Amino acid sequence: MRPLVRWAVMSCFILAFAGDVNGRSVPISHEYGRVIIRNFSDQAGMAPVWFDHWLHRARYTCRLCHVDIGFAMEANATKIKADTNTKGFYCGACHNGTRVYGRKEIFPSCSLSSTPEESARCNRCHSVGKNVQKEYDYASFTEKLPKQNLSDLVDWEAAEATGLIRPIDFLPGVSIQRPPLNVQKDFSIASKGFWMPDIIFSHKKHALWNGCELCHPDIFPSVKKGTAKYSMLEISSEQYCGLCHDHVAFPLTDCQKCHSKPVRR
Amino acid sequence: MKMFAMITAILVAGEWLFMSMPVAQSDVFHLSKTAQAQESWRREFEDICSKTQDAMGFSTEELRGLVVRCDALKPLIEKLDEPQRKVTLRRLQMCRDIYAFVLETKENK
Amino acid sequence: MKKVFLIAVLVLGTAGIIIAQPGVKKKRPLPYDYGKVVMNNYSEKAGLSPVVFDHWLHRSKFTCRLCHVDIAFAMKTGGTYVKASDNMNGYYCGTCHNGKLFFQGRTIFESCSKKFPPDDVKRCDRCHSLGKNVKREYDFAKFTERFPKERFGNGINWEKAEADGLIKPVYFLEGVSIPRKSLSVQKDFALSPKLEGMPEIIFSHKKHTVWNGCELCHPEIFVGVKKGSTKYSMVEIFEGKYCGVCHGTVAFPLLDCQRCHTKPVQS
Numbered sequence: 047m048r049p050l051v052r053w054a055v056m057s058c059f060i061l062a063f064a065g066d067v068n069g070r071s072v073p074i075s076h077e078y079g080r081v082i083i084r085n086f087s088d089q090a091g092m093a094p095v096w097f098d099h100w101l102h103r104a105r106y107t108c109r110l111c112h113v114d115i116g117f118a119m120e121a122n123a124t125k126i127k128a129d130t131n132t133k134g135f136y137c138g139a140c141h142n143g144t145r146v147y148g149r150k151e152i153f154p155s156c157s158l159s160s161t162p163e164e165s166a167r168c169n170r171c172h173s174v175g176k177n178v179q180k181e182y183d184y185a186s187f188t189e190k191l192p193k194q195n196l197s198d199l200v201d202w203e204a205a206e207a208t209g210l211i212r213p214i215d216f217l218p219g220v221s222i223q224r225p226p227l228n229v230q231k232d233f234s235i236a237s238k239g240f241w242m243p244d245i246i247f248s249h250k251k252h253a254l255w256n257g258c259e260l261c262h263p264d265i266f267p268s269v270k271k272g273t274a275k276y277s278m279l280e281i282s283s284e285q286y287c288g289l290c291h292d293h294v295a296f297p298l299t300d301c302q303k304c305h306s307k308p309v310r311r
Numbered sequence: 312m313k314m315f316a317m318i319t320a321i322l323v324a325g326e327w328l329f330m331s332m333p334v335a336q337s338d339v340f341h342l343s344k345t346a347q348a349q350e351s352w353r354r355e356f357e358d359i360c361s362k363t364q365d366a367m368g369f370s371t372e373e374l375r376g377l378v379v380r381c382d383a384l385k386p387l388i389e390k391l392d393e394p395q396r397k398v399t400l401r402r403l404q405m406c407r408d409i410y411a412f413v414l415e416t417k418e419n420k
Numbered sequence: 421m422k423k424v425f426l427i428a429v430l431v432l433g434t435a436g437i438i439i440a441q442p443g444v445k446k447k448r449p450l451p452y453d454y455g456k457v458v459m460n461n462y463s464e465k466a467g468l469s470p471v472v473f474d475h476w477l478h479r480s481k482f483t484c485r486l487c488h489v490d491i492a493f494a495m496k497t498g499g500t501y502v503k504a505s506d507n508m509n510g511y512y513c514g515t516c517h518n519g520k521l522f523f524q525g526r527t528i529f530e531s532c533s534k535k536f537p538p539d540d541v542k543r544c545d546r547c548h549s550l551g552k553n554v555k556r557e558y559d560f561a562k563f564t565e566r567f568p569k570e571r572f573g574n575g576i577n578w579e580k581a582e583a584d585g586l587i588k589p590v591y592f593l594e595g596v597s598i599p600r601k602s603l604s605v606q607k608d609f610a611l612s613p614k615l616e617g618m619p620e621i622i623f624s625h626k627k628h629t630v631w632n633g634c635e636l637c638h639p640e641i642f643v644g645v646k647k648g649s650t651k652y653s654m655v656e657i658f659e660g661k662y663c664g665v666c667h668g669t670v671a672f673p674l675l676d677c678q679r680c681h682t683k684p685v686q687s
Contacts (some may be wrong), residue, residue: 119444135450224678262677264446289445361600361601365601393506394503397506398491401492402492409635
């Protein structure tokens with residue numbers, strides 16, 4: 047191959063994976079799903095917010111936060127302010143000092159006054175760069191939960207199937223119950239690479255955590271299979287499946303979770 | 312007597328002069344026509360466009376008649392000052408369009 | 421030369437795939453932000469901040485038809501081209517915002533004017549408020565506290581709010597609206613979804629005409645009167661056409677599938 051052509055092909059691959067800073071290695075489990083939120087923290091003289099998905103996803107469905115509460119699916123896209131939290135939106139929907147999880151009161155998020163106790167509480171979330179002792183530790187919390195192949199990442203699907211976690215899908219005062227829609231059938235997607243098994247997509251498994259609205263119509267606009275044209279290139283660039291998988295849901299390094307002709311049970 | 316006659320003559324002359332002031336009289340007449348014209352286009356507009364919700368119940372002749380009336384009214388509205396012209400033209404358009412498309416549907420049945 | 425060109429196209433094309441962003445999730449606006457319209461045809465040129473118009477307050481007090489048919493506001497952001505002179509002459513915003521109209525126990529503030537008393541210069545900011553920290557007269561949470569709640573959009577079931585008598589939207593403005601008889605309403609009808617397994621859509625003409633009349637939708641949005649004559653699918657609706665003209669911007673959003681896809685009509 048001519049050097050120029052070789053260089054061009056390589057550049058294409060580099061560009062295609064440009065969004066992926068970590069590269070294609072197995073992620074560090076307790077860091078996986080971490081989101082740093084810093085829209086307004088710096089201006090407010092506070093440390094950016096450190097949000098770990100693993101604790102929340104053990105307790106609540108994706109749908110509850112990303113559909114009912116309305117969090118965006120991209121870091122820093124929600125534009126949360128202290129003001130909106132105190133009014134009961136976003137983090138403040140639960141972190142308001144009155145909601146409980148089980149028997150435990152959920153700590154309030156932002157407040158407009160700044161007593162020393164309240165300032166210390168700010169650090170529970172605004173903790174980037176600070177040596178804050180988190181209430182829950184990944185290793186001990188996930189000790190008994192089933193893990194993904196060859197990693198310390200939690201297999202959330204198996205955890206739910208075995209009843210070890212029971213994610214909440216309804217928040218009184220925020221969620222509104224609907225009669226459920228029929229879950230669409232599973233279907234196969236032909237792999238473009240002849241060396242890869244076909245993908246079996248399970249609507250049932252996705253709808254359990256996400257409902258319909260999380261993916262449709264924004265991420266997958268068409269309801270007809272085959273209308274949205276995408277490949278692994280787009281998926282690796284955080285579009286379509288890649289919006290969740292590789293950030294919070296199981297990473298793309300685990301090819302056989304999707305590329306499996308018989309659906310993995 | 313002479314004084315009386317002189318005063319009467321002045322009054323009669325004055326009245327004659329006043330009555331024969333064609334410019335003033337035609338100005339009043341002209342303004343009244345404009346005001347009437349304004350009132351008439353508005354009356355016509357309100358009459359045509361007050362029936363839109365009954366469009367489905369009209370016959371094709373009635374609908375055709377309403378469309379023709381809209382088209383006849385449009386040049387009068389074009390002469391209005393802005394922004395009355397812009398707003399009224401838009402309202403007339405919406406009202407004409409609904410009659411036209413109900414007519415089209417009935418004709419294509 | 422040809423090779424270099426081809427390679428450049430290849431590299432840039434790949435970059436383009438990353439820059440263009442389909443397959444991502446749009447951020448859902450907060451309830452009080454839903455229906456917000458920013459108008460900036462002339463504001464910045466006139467040295468003012470663009471206008472921020474919140475639909476929720478006006479829709480609780482007036483029908484859609486009053487503003488979009490009788491007052492002739494466009495259905496698209498920036499489509500009306502409102503000028504200060506239009507307002508001062510009593511059109512568009514100035515139809516009501518004229519400092520004279522008495523409504524619900526108060527005089528509606530005047531929108532634009534050439535002269536301002538010294539204590540009233542800030543009046544412009546009530547509307548020309550983009551980027552400014554303007555305190556609104558009505559607070560969304562307090563105003564809608566007792567309204568029946570629904571999912572998404574404003575989080576309010578406007579239809580039920582009206583049915584329960586909590587809001588009484590005005591449909592007639594003296595001197596602007598044309599006096600007319602009451603509406604003869606078309607029947608409700610069912611639409612079959614293209615996707616198997618989705619519940620049928622029951623379209624209620626009655627619910628729509630109460631707020632919109634006929635002219636708002638016909639013929640500009642729905643060209644065919646006869647059911648089935650206009651061919652469209654969810655693809656066009658998601659693009660903001662047909663049902664998507666309103667549902668997605670001001671009326672309840674398309675995210676809430678079951679509001680339309682419900683075999684027995686929601687009452």
